[in-house]
Amino acid sequence: MQEQYVWITTRRIRPGLLEEFQRAWRPESHPDGMSRAFAYWSDDGEEVTGVSFWDSKESCDTWRASDDEARRRAAMTPYVVEEQESFYRGRELAIPEG
Template sequence: MRRAFAYGSEDGQEITGVSFWDSEKACESWRASEPEAQRRVAMAPYGAEEREGFYRGRELTIPQS
């Protein structure tokens, strides 16, 4: 993982995490790891739903006027 961010709603009821990986394979390897399994067990009592996806993207720039 290169970087990770967590964004929370104002009322604290929703959190969205975004992480950046070197490759999809690296991300999949983490998802299958024991530390990630332990994190899921530890977080289970605090979350009603968890969803995952892998997206490809690019950094956007702000046009100069």
């Protein structure tokens, strides 16, 4: 199976500000090298996990160092209480048919 490169970020959001955070979260431009992105949020709207798939670690690092990403992160800052993020390599696991 093909190796995948994934950036995962989990943020705790100030209560009641999920919609505002979501507007600030979207990048101005599509990052080069990003193939897919997903967002997941808790029932109370106070925790958001973003998962993005990249063609390489270098593509992700280039985006993270870009001016567009710096502006995006600055726009999110008023809504974020806490943030954790990491880069991973891995692959899809085969699920046996039952």
